[in-house]
Amino acid sequence: MIGLLGTLNMAAQSLQTQMTGVQVTGQNLANVGTTGYARQTVDIQSTPDIATSIGPEGSGADATSIQQVVSSFLNSQVQSQQSVSGYWSSQQTALQTAQTNLDEFLSGTAGASGSSTDTSSTGLSAQMSGLFSSFSSLAASPTSASAQQAVVSQAQNLASTFNQVDSSLSSLKDSLNSSLTTDVGSANELLSNIASLNGEINSAEFSGGTANELLDTREQDLENLSKLTDIQTTTGTGSAVNVTIGGQTLVSGSQVLDSLQTYDAGSGQMLVQTATSGTALTLTGGSIQGTIDARDGTLATLQSGVNQLASTLITQVNAAQDAGYSATGTSGTTFFTGTDASDIGVNSTLAGNPSLIQTSGTATAGGDNSVALQLANLASASQTTLGNQTFSDSYDQTVAGLGDALQTANDQVSNQTAVTTMLQTQQNDLSGVNVDEEMTNLMGFQRAYEASAQLVTTLNTMMGDTLTMKTA
Amino acid sequence: MRVATNSYSAAMLNQFNTLVSQQDNLQSEVSSGLSVQAPADNPGAMETTLDDLAGQAAQTQYNTNITTLQTRATSVYNAMDSLQKLTSNIESIATSASSGTTSQATLTNDATTVQQAIQQALELANAQDSAGSYLFGGTASTSPPFTATTDASGNITGVTYSGNSSVNKVPVSATASVSIDVPGANTTGTGTPGLITDTQSGADLFNHLLALQTDLAAGNQTAVVADAAELQKDDSNLISQIATNGAVQTRLTNAATFATTQATGLATMIANASSTDLVQTMVQLNQAQTSYQAALQSSAKIMQLSLLNYLPT
Numbered sequence: 089m090i091g092l093l094g095t096l097n098m099a100a101q102s103l104q105t106q107m108t109g110v111q112v113t114g115q116n117l118a119n120v121g122t123t124g125y126a127r128q129t130v131d132i133q134s135t136p137d138i139a140t141s142i143g144p145e146g147s148g149a150d151a152t153s154i155q156q157v158v159s160s161f162l163n164s165q166v167q168s169q170q171s172v173s174g175y176w177s178s179q180q181t182a183l184q185t186a187q188t189n190l191d192e193f194l195s196g197t198a199g200a201s202g203s204s205t206d207t208s209s210t211g212l213s214a215q216m217s218g219l220f221s222s223f224s225s226l227a228a229s230p231t232s233a234s235a236q237q238a239v240v241s242q243a244q245n246l247a248s249t250f251n252q253v254d255s256s257l258s259s260l261k262d263s264l265n266s267s268l269t270t271d272v273g274s275a276n277e278l279l280s281n282i283a284s285l286n287g288e289i290n291s292a293e294f295s296g297g298t299a300n301e302l303l304d305t306r307e308q309d310l311e312n313l314s315k316l317t318d319i320q321t322t323t324g325t326g327s328a329v330n331v332t333i334g335g336q337t338l339v340s341g342s343q344v345l346d347s348l349q350t351y352d353a354g355s356g357q358m359l360v361q362t363a364t365s366g367t368a369l370t371l372t373g374g375s376i377q378g379t380i381d382a383r384d385g386t387l388a389t390l391q392s393g394v395n396q397l398a399s400t401l402i403t404q405v406n407a408a409q410d411a412g413y414s415a416t417g418t419s420g421t422t423f424f425t426g427t428d429a430s431d432i433g434v435n436s437t438l439a440g441n442p443s444l445i446q447t448s449g450t451a452t453a454g455g456d457n458s459v460a461l462q463l464a465n466l467a468s469a470s471q472t473t474l475g476n477q478t479f480s481d482s483y484d485q486t487v488a489g490l491g492d493a494l495q496t497a498n499d500q501v502s503n504q505t506a507v508t509t510m511l512q513t514q515q516n517d518l519s520g521v522n523v524d525e526e527m528t529n530l531m532g533f534q535r536a537y538e539a540s541a542q543l544v545t546t547l548n549t550m551m552g553d554t555l556t557m558k559t560a
Numbered sequence: 561m562r563v564a565t566n567s568y569s570a571a572m573l574n575q576f577n578t579l580v581s582q583q584d585n586l587q588s589e590v591s592s593g594l595s596v597q598a599p600a601d602n603p604g605a606m607e608t609t610l611d612d613l614a615g616q617a618a619q620t621q622y623n624t625n626i627t628t629l630q631t632r633a634t635s636v637y638n639a640m641d642s643l644q645k646l647t648s649n650i651e652s653i654a655t656s657a658s659s660g661t662t663s664q665a666t667l668t669n670d671a672t673t674v675q676q677a678i679q680q681a682l683e684l685a686n687a688q689d690s691a692g693s694y695l696f697g698g699t700a701s702t703s704p705p706f707t708a709t710t711d712a713s714g715n716i717t718g719v720t721y722s723g724n725s726s727v728n729k730v731p732v733s734a735t736a737s738v739s740i741d742v743p744g745a746n747t748t749g750t751g752t753p754g755l756i757t758d759t760q761s762g763a764d765l766f767n768h769l770l771a772l773q774t775d776l777a778a779g780n781q782t783a784v785v786a787d788a789a790e791l792q793k794d795d796s797n798l799i800s801q802i803a804t805n806g807a808v809q810t811r812l813t814n815a816a817t818f819a820t821t822q823a824t825g826l827a828t829m830i831a832n833a834s835s836t837d838l839v840q841t842m843v844q845l846n847q848a849q850t851s852y853q854a855a856l857q858s859s860a861k862i863m864q865l866s867l868l869n870y871l872p873t
Binding site: 120121127183184187190192193194195196197198199207208209213214216218220221224225227228229230231232233234235415448450452453454455456457458464465467468480483484485487488489490491492494495498509512513517518519520521522523524525527528531 | 562563565593598599600601606609610611617618621625691694699701728730734737827830831868
């Protein structure tokens with residue numbers, strides 16, 4: 089039998105226990121909006137019974153631990169989906185920028201029926217149509233100064249647009265390389281943080297404490313790392329998590345075994361390898377690989393397509409032009425300068441004197457339009473170097489290729505957002521704080537505390553009665 | 561089912577973003593009339609629309625070419641018509657002079673009239689279009705195709721042709737090209753007949769006029785009879801050329817109609833591929849707006865619900 093003093097101790101212990109419950113509830117309420125916070129619960133267990141002559145007698149309750157409510161399965165699922173989301177998000181961003189850089193949009197104004205009445209396109213498509221139209225006008229009036237000037241102006245516009253598109257796509261490629269370097273730096277920082285947190289968590293738990301907040305922070309770091317690259321995690325010593333990327337274990341316990349770095353695989357094509365061992369990594373997810381795939385896939389195809397288009401245009405127009413004569417019988421004035429989209433331009437001599445355009449097939453007939461006709465007919469001529477397509481068809485297909493890739497990225501991002509949101513909701517519903525629940529818990533702990541306090545009061549009275557009885 | 565308190569706000573935020581994005585896209589469709597504006601909106605429709613826009617630009621250009629040709633054809637017709645009337649008039653003079661009863665003084669006056677006609681014919685043969693291109697020089701249209709030699713009195717004694725017998729063809733559709741030009745002379749026996757000199761028809765207007773002038777001045781009425789017969793060939797050639805010009809102009813009108821029809825068809829195809837269905841889009845916009853309002857209202861209600869509201873203070 090534990091007696092009055094034993095019961096008083098039990099009441100005092102109960103006050104401590106309920107106070108711990110109130111503290112944990114307060115911690116949960118304080119973090120109701122904290123991202124990555126996992127709610128905590130206090131584990132209250134009955135203290136061991138005391139054997140008495142009439143049987144085991146309870147000795148109260150004690151708070152034995154404060155636990156996080158988490159699901160490692162959900163956490164790993166969220167990490168995995170974050171990696172896929174990161175991959176497609178980076179692709180989407182890169183391709184959206186490319187779409188903007190290409191500047192191939194339809195515009196119009198809604199008419200009375202709601203349909204566009206004046207649909208037009210911007211960018212290279214309209215510029216190419218403009219050039220071929222001006223060639224056709226020149227064929228109709230080969231000696232017309234205004235037709236000659238129109239050809240030069242249209243060609244300058246087209247060349248300028250080619251230059252602009254190529255420059256924008258090259259800048260985008262540079263930006264993606266910079267983004268890779270930044271992402272790799274962020275990944276290294278996160279790897280370092282995770283290793284440090286592994287050490288701190290183990291230290292805290294080794295001394296008998298809890299490291300719930302550190303676990304939350306590490307989980308957030310793992311999720312953030314997953315957005316950058318696909319990771320595999322395994323349980324290490326104690327509560328440590330080992331991290332493997334691309335088959336290379338980079339974090340083991342509190343040690344960072346290796347880190348990531350970018351390297352130039354040639355022609356400014358930045359890829360990722362381990363910094364110390366120099367092992368090239370093959371990644372399958374995360375924004376780093378998404379950026380690499382966007383740069384080396386769709387964007388490379390797009391830039392190559394635009395360059396091939398410009399190169400073929402230069403070759404074909406110059407070939408026709410070089411065989412002709414101007415209205416005054418002169419020859420030898422090349423139309424386009426340059427070799428591709430980056431440097432295509434209109435010959436400055438021609439730009440300064442459009443009458444030098446060589447539209448005639450013979451030096452003695454200035455009004456002959458045979459060369460102008462050849463130039464105009466290029467619009468509908470299939471080009472071997474463009475896969476036996478016309479200039480327009482080839483370019484339109486290139487634009488559609490970009491559109492397909494971006495549409496896929498958009499769809500994937502949308503799908504991944506839905507999946508990730510669903511998993512995060514599940515994760516949050518399990519680990520997140522519910523204010524109503526916490527307030528209910530608080531009331532429970534408060535009432536239990538009041539009851540224990542009342543027990544102390546009662547015992548005090550009883551002890552007083554006992555003492556009074558003795559002195560009486 | 562347990563729901564964390566901040567799940568509400570996260571879910572609401574997602575719903576708001578989705579609904580606002582939907583409304584933004586639909587509003588853009590309504591204002592532009594286009595359901596496809598960027599390649600990623602509908603890559604297939606974008607490719608088709610760009611193809612059709614290029615086709616439409618080509619049809620517009622064909623119409624521009626046709627207008628250019630029609631303008632030039634009118635200039636050519638006017639010059640040829642004047643030449644034909646001039647030739648017909650001189651032919652009448654020659655016929656009248658060859659009656660055998662005409663006095664020498666009249667014949668001399670007729671010779672003077674013919675000399676003036678030669679001057680006028682030369683001007684007509686060297687006519688230019690609005691762009692300064694000579695109408696009857698063949699493809700050598702940058703300089704006057706006919707050059708006269710004159711005597712001390714300034715009278716034309718001979719006319720030489722420095723143009724060629726080639727003509728330009730101009731595309732008026734994807735598969736058809738039209739030539740409206742007439743070379744001043746064609747002595748090859750093939751190709752487009754020459755306006756002034758043509759081997760096939762026997763026309764040689766300037767030489768025939770010069771011969772008539774000489775024969776009238778000399779009072780050689782027998783020769784004038786032969787000259788009148790030669791001028792008949794010139795007149796016939798000109799009438800034939802005018803008829804051809806009319807036929808080509810009709811062809812141009814038909815080509816213009818065809819190009820316009822093609823452009824209209826392409827516009828319809830563009831509208832089908834990229835234009836928005838206003839009724840459907842407006843219904844979707846209304847639905848999105850209603851959903852947004854409902855989301856806002858329900859969110860406001862849910863956010864107000866808390867046990868804290870019912871606990872005694």
